[in-house]
Amino acid sequence: MKAHKGSPVTLLRRLVEWLNREPPPIFSLDPAYPPVETRNRAQSGSDSRGRGAPGDSARECGPGAVDYSRGIGRGIGVSGDLDSNLSLLGKALHIQESADVVVREFSIGGRLRAALVFIEGMVDRRTVNADILQPLLDPASRAMIARKPIVERFQKAFPAALARPEGNLRRVVSGVMNGSAAVLIDGMDCALLVDATGVLHRPVAEPSTERVVLGPHEAFVESLKVNVPLVRKILKTPDLVCSKFEIGDITKTQVIVFHIEGIANPRLVREVKRRISSIKVDYMGETGLLDQLIDVPRFGLVPHALYTERPDRLAAHLAEGYVGIIVDHSPYGLIVPATILTFFHSAEDYYVRWPAGTLLRLIRMLALFTTIMLPGLYVSVVNYHHEMLPTTIAWAFAASRESVPIPSVGEVLIAEIALDFIREAGVRVPSPVGPTIGIVGALLIGEAAVNASLLTPEVIIVVAITAICNFIIPNQDAAFFERILRYLFAFAASLMGFLGLAAAFFVIGVYLCSLRSFGVPFMAPLLPFKMRPDTLVRGPLQTMETRPDFLRPATRTRQLPFSRRWARQRWSPGGWRRRGGGGRDDNE
Amino acid sequence: MNSRLILPPGHRIGYIEGLALLTVYMMGKVFTSCPSQMIYLESTSGWITTALAAIPAGLGMAANYYFVSRFHGLEYQRCLELTIGRVAGKAVGALLVAFTIGLNAIPLREVSGGLKTAILQETPLGVIAFVAMLVSAWSAALGPEPVGRFAALTIFPMSILLLFALFGSLREEFCLAELFPLWGTGIGKTIAGAIPCSSIYSEGFAIGVLMPHIREAAPRQGLRLALTSLLLAALALSLTIMITTAIFTAPVGAQTLYPALQIARLIVFSIFIERMEALFVFAGIILTAIKFAVGLLVGSFLLAGVLGVRRWDIIVWPLAALTYFACFRPETLIDVFYLQITLFRSCGWIIAFVLPSVLLFIAHVRKVPGDRSEAYRRDDS
Numbered sequence: 009m010k011a012h013k014g015s016p017v018t019l020l021r022r023l024v025e026w027l028n029r030e031p032p033p034i035f036s037l038d039p040a041y042p043p044v045e046t047r048n049r050a051q052s053g054s055d056s057r058g059r060g061a062p063g064d065s066a067r068e069c070g071p072g073a074v075d076y077s078r079g080i081g082r083g084i085g086v087s088g089d090l091d092s093n094l095s096l097l098g099k100a101l102h103i104q105e106s107a108d109v110v111v112r113e114f115s116i117g118g119r120l121r122a123a124l125v126f127i128e129g130m131v132d133r134r135t136v137n138a139d140i141l142q143p144l145l146d147p148a149s150r151a152m153i154a155r156k157p158i159v160e161r162f163q164k165a166f167p168a169a170l171a172r173p174e175g176n177l178r179r180v181v182s183g184v185m186n187g188s189a190a191v192l193i194d195g196m197d198c199a200l201l202v203d204a205t206g207v208l209h210r211p212v213a214e215p216s217t218e219r220v221v222l223g224p225h226e227a228f229v230e231s232l233k234v235n236v237p238l239v240r241k242i243l244k245t246p247d248l249v250c251s252k253f254e255i256g257d258i259t260k261t262q263v264i265v266f267h268i269e270g271i272a273n274p275r276l277v278r279e280v281k282r283r284i285s286s287i288k289v290d291y292m293g294e295t296g297l298l299d300q301l302i303d304v305p306r307f308g309l310v311p312h313a314l315y316t317e318r319p320d321r322l323a324a325h326l327a328e329g330y331v332g333i334i335v336d337h338s339p340y341g342l343i344v345p346a347t348i349l350t351f352f353h354s355a356e357d358y359y360v361r362w363p364a365g366t367l368l369r370l371i372r373m374l375a376l377f378t379t380i381m382l383p384g385l386y387v388s389v390v391n392y393h394h395e396m397l398p399t400t401i402a403w404a405f406a407a408s409r410e411s412v413p414i415p416s417v418g419e420v421l422i423a424e425i426a427l428d429f430i431r432e433a434g435v436r437v438p439s440p441v442g443p444t445i446g447i448v449g450a451l452l453i454g455e456a457a458v459n460a461s462l463l464t465p466e467v468i469i470v471v472a473i474t475a476i477c478n479f480i481i482p483n484q485d486a487a488f489f490e491r492i493l494r495y496l497f498a499f500a501a502s503l504m505g506f507l508g509l510a511a512a513f514f515v516i517g518v519y520l521c522s523l524r525s526f527g528v529p530f531m532a533p534l535l536p537f538k539m540r541p542d543t544l545v546r547g548p549l550q551t552m553e554t555r556p557d558f559l560r561p562a563t564r565t566r567q568l569p570f571s572r573r574w575a576r577q578r579w580s581p582g583g584w585r586r587r588g589g590g591g592r593d594d595n596e
Numbered sequence: 597m598n599s600r601l602i603l604p605p606g607h608r609i610g611y612i613e614g615l616a617l618l619t620v621y622m623m624g625k626v627f628t629s630c631p632s633q634m635i636y637l638e639s640t641s642g643w644i645t646t647a648l649a650a651i652p653a654g655l656g657m658a659a660n661y662y663f664v665s666r667f668h669g670l671e672y673q674r675c676l677e678l679t680i681g682r683v684a685g686k687a688v689g690a691l692l693v694a695f696t697i698g699l700n701a702i703p704l705r706e707v708s709g710g711l712k713t714a715i716l717q718e719t720p721l722g723v724i725a726f727v728a729m730l731v732s733a734w735s736a737a738l739g740p741e742p743v744g745r746f747a748a749l750t751i752f753p754m755s756i757l758l759l760f761a762l763f764g765s766l767r768e769e770f771c772l773a774e775l776f777p778l779w780g781t782g783i784g785k786t787i788a789g790a791i792p793c794s795s796i797y798s799e800g801f802a803i804g805v806l807m808p809h810i811r812e813a814a815p816r817q818g819l820r821l822a823l824t825s826l827l828l829a830a831l832a833l834s835l836t837i838m839i840t841t842a843i844f845t846a847p848v849g850a851q852t853l854y855p856a857l858q859i860a861r862l863i864v865f866s867i868f869i870e871r872m873e874a875l876f877v878f879a880g881i882i883l884t885a886i887k888f889a890v891g892l893l894v895g896s897f898l899l900a901g902v903l904g905v906r907r908w909d910i911i912v913w914p915l916a917a918l919t920y921f922a923c924f925r926p927e928t929l930i931d932v933f934y935l936q937i938t939l940f941r942s943c944g945w946i947i948a949f950v951l952p953s954v955l956l957f958i959a960h961v962r963k964v965p966g967d968r969s970e971a972y973r974r975d976d977s
Contacts, residue, residue: 024905026907027905027906027907027910028905028906028907392716504716504719504723504724504727505716506877506878506881507711507716507719507724507727507877507881508727509878510877510878510879510881510882510885511727511728511731511881511885513878513882514731514735514746514881514882514885514886515731515734515735517746517749517750517882518734518735518738518742518743518746518889519738519742521741521742521743521745521746521749522738522739522741522742529745531745531749534749535613535745535746535748535749536610536612536613536745537612537748
């Protein structure tokens with residue numbers, strides 16, 4: 009008998025099917041990933057494009073995607089008729105309405121019609137005039153049109169700028185939008201895209217959020233053309249690979265993915281490229297947007313990529329086997345994968361001697377626990393565990409709380425929120441009135457609140473210590489996460505004292521242990537544990553001989569087992585020689 | 597039923613995490629032991645006796661381990677069915693699920709009652725138990741990997757706290773005379789009598805169920821794992837019982853509901869923080885939550901095997917609800933203690949020690965080879 013659609017048998021069967029469904033795949037750097045079924049499916053051909061071929065999906069428009077180059081079909085090429093080309097370009101670039109699109113028609117050698125198309129402000133005027141127009145308008149250019157092949161001749165005409173022929177009109181439009189100038193010549197069935205990008209950007213300056221006393225003082229700016237060489241000039245290896253992607257149907261934002269071939273795990277690089285190339289959005293304006301789009305969090309509380317505005321920090325991570333990402337128009341780079349300890353490391357840790365570096369890290373970890381737990385501990389002790397305190401201190405607490413009508417958790421929350429108000433105001437307030445906010449804030453949540461019996465002095469102390477400790481955390485993204493946790497712990501402590509605090513701590517701990525960033529456990533190298541001289545403790549540089557195991561780098565060894573070779577040399581009349589026999593040292 | 601790959605590769609735990617899970621599971625006993633245990637232990641044996649009892653318990657663990665490893669990492673339930681037949685295997689599996697629910701429910705009632713009596717007088721018992729079960733079930737549903745990692749993260753500070761408790765108690769009340777074992781009864785008799793006293797049978801059972809999910813537990817590492825487990829079991833149990841026997845005499849134990857609190861009350865750290873029991877509450881709750889999470893994992897793996905479903909992580913929630921309601925089934929604390937003695941002292945060692953030994957024997961006699969091809973396919977994947 010056939011089971012009815014809504015019968016219990018059908019429902020039971022559906023329940024069993026639902027329970028037996030495949031769990032979602034988890035990306036892992038483990039060579040066993042992906043599972044056999046997925047691998048077989050990928051090899052069978054039908055789904056292979058979605059998984060293994062970076063760049064494919066970026067070039068394809070999904071069914072719901074909007075084609076912003078409307079008016080020009082995907083396969084339409086540049087024709088030999090200049091008027092037709094200009095008409096199509098005019099429609100695509102909205103030349104009639106857009107004031108900044110410039111079309112300049114001219115003739116080469118007095119008889120060959122040509123046009124130059126560019127966006128005002130996106131190109132460098134000097135390059136356009138000196139390197140593009142001047143060679144073409146020069147009387148000597150008659151020679152170029154006399155002989156074939158014409159394209160190669162014109163390409164060589166531009167002395168400084170880089171020119172490339174482009175036969176597809178959509179790509180010509182894309183090039184113009186990215187700051188190139190398009191040269192269209194009557195009778196030539198391709199356009200010449202001349203790189204004349206000249207977008208204004210601020211000069212390289214000091215980092216604003218990652219300042220150091222020792223070490224370089226350079227920071228990224230909002231231009232890829234500046235940021236890429238900033239990294240390149242540190243890593244002068246031909247193995248540094250910069251892969252370029254374009255994201256955003258409207259913004260066409262360029263994204264660069266850095267990795268060092270032969271050091272970074274190829275699976276990791278492939279996964280990063282796969283995620284970036286699969287993104288289909290209309291707007292991509294900044295690194296923070298990209299970070300959220302390549303992230304796979306359960307709740308999205310914890311950052312999965314490390315922000316940095318320091319080229320030296322990005323370069324150091326690349327040399328360890330990480331992958332770097334920079335986005336055009338953003339002064340921040342991303343380092344993936346991120347593990348919990350990287351958020352509490354600073355570039356300066358490596359530039360000072362190892363005991364000082366270790367001390368800095370331990371102070372930061374202490375600050376981390378203080379900023380997260382102190383408000384919750386205060387609420388717990390005052391409400392539930394006052395027997396922890398000596399009698400005299402307990403009496404003092406009770407006396408100061410007697411005149412305050414608000415419960416202790418309310419006090420803490422009011423003070424924390426007031427502090428966050430001041431902090432947010434301090435970020436946006438014009439600099440001339442900045443100190444005023446500080447003074448008003450100090451008066452508001454300090455003395456005035458205590459005198460008005462709204463807050464107790466103990467709460468002011470707790471919140472002040474918490475705020476100071478929060479500023480010690482060197483990463484802004486992690487600091488935001490800690491601010492959220494602080495409210496959570498205070499709330500949990502107000503409900504059940506240490507029971508609530510411990511329960512919240514347990515949940516957060518297990519949650520962090522369950523996270524992965526690009527296949528790497530978020531708690532690595534603490535868990536899975538691997539002894540390294542660069543975790544909570546920053547060991548001497550000469551002991552850092554291997555790259556992090558959790559990244560599974562292609563080359564694990566970082567330097568020779570004995571990096572300070574001079575310590576093994578001894579002086580002899582023939583020069584410095586290696587101790588224990590042998591010839592002259594290689595360094596000589 | 598496809599029981600060969602319940603967990604995807606990302607959910608399998610490493611060797612360190614596996615050991616951490618079991619060790620923290622044992623440490624949780626310090627915070628979940630009840631007066632009946634202490635009275636029973638103190639009235640029949642000393643701490644060395646109980647430490648010696650860890651040896652047969654460790655053998656039980658080894659039996660469990662070798663039983664499962666004989667089947668090349670198949671699920672525990674699958675091993676049962678291959679050894680004693682499908683129907684009998686399901687029946688034994690269902691019995692083990694019931695045992696696991698009891699194993700979680702009674703300590704849950706004890707811990708909740710202890711916390712309520714000691715520090716959370718205003719909070720209803722049901723709310724405390726609910727919070728404990730909720731966080732444990734949530735973490736168990738994430739899989740053994742995060743729980744194991746968190747256990748490994750907490751194991752070091754927890755050990756330090758236990759040592760503080762031990763030394764603090766030694767300083768205050770320790771009597772050297774208590775260190776001498778009851779030699780007059782004879783070592784053999786002592787060990788035989790101590791077998792039911794040992795309370796680490798649940799760990800031995802947990803080893804068997806969790807073993808297929810430990811990533812690096814290849815057969816060649818079996819000896820290392822068995823020895824480490826034995827060592828850890830002995831150390832953890834010795835430490836635990838040393839603390840409890842050094843602190844509590846039988847009459848005091850009878851009045852105590854939450855021994856860790858009483859231990860902590862004896863420690864004075866400084867003028868500013870006089871009492872550290874709140875810190876122990878903190879540690880105790882975390883240890884207990886891990887203990888319950890492991891218990892729920894074990895139960896859900898078994899139940900998934902019995903029901904023939906793949907999604908063990910969904911089974912965690914109904915199992916947690918069942919455990920929650922079961923913990924309120926005994927009406928009085930006397931009933932709880934009675935159940936504790938009946939279930940754990942009388943039956944626990946049979947389930948965790950005798951059962952795997954018998955199963956191992958049957959598998960050996962029947963020459964059950966295990967589904968090797970199936971297991972190898974799993975290894976290949």
